[in-house]
Amino acid sequence: MRLELKTDGIQFRVASPAKPKPDYKDKDRQATTRDGEPVWTVRLDAIEPDREARETIWVEVAGEQPRLTFDGYAVVHGLVFAPWVGRDGKIRRAFRAESVEPVVSGKSVQAA
Secondary structure: OOOEOOOOOOOEEEEEOOOOOOOOOOOOOEEOOOOOEEEEEEEEEEEEEEOEEEEEEEEEEEEEOOOOOOEEEEEOOOOOOOOOEEEOOOOOOOOEEOOOEEEEOOOOOOOO
């Protein structure tokens, strides 16, 4: 099950550049979607200014490598939470997005 997240009022700051997500079976290869698009992992700090709270999340995004600047702000489109159960029986958190883009000056730093 995928749960769409409401991100109004959330700011996303880039905590590390996009890195290739390792393939599940062959860690030396990059994971791809069923359509063959490469999957990237981006570490973001999700900041809630109203609550004075911050949480680091890892977001998977497919397609071209997101061109993000460390410590810059990003716009996240179509963020979903898709938890899964690992082999050890523990629930794992997984965040996926349609796209993660750098904030263009003059744009809001909140999610779209």
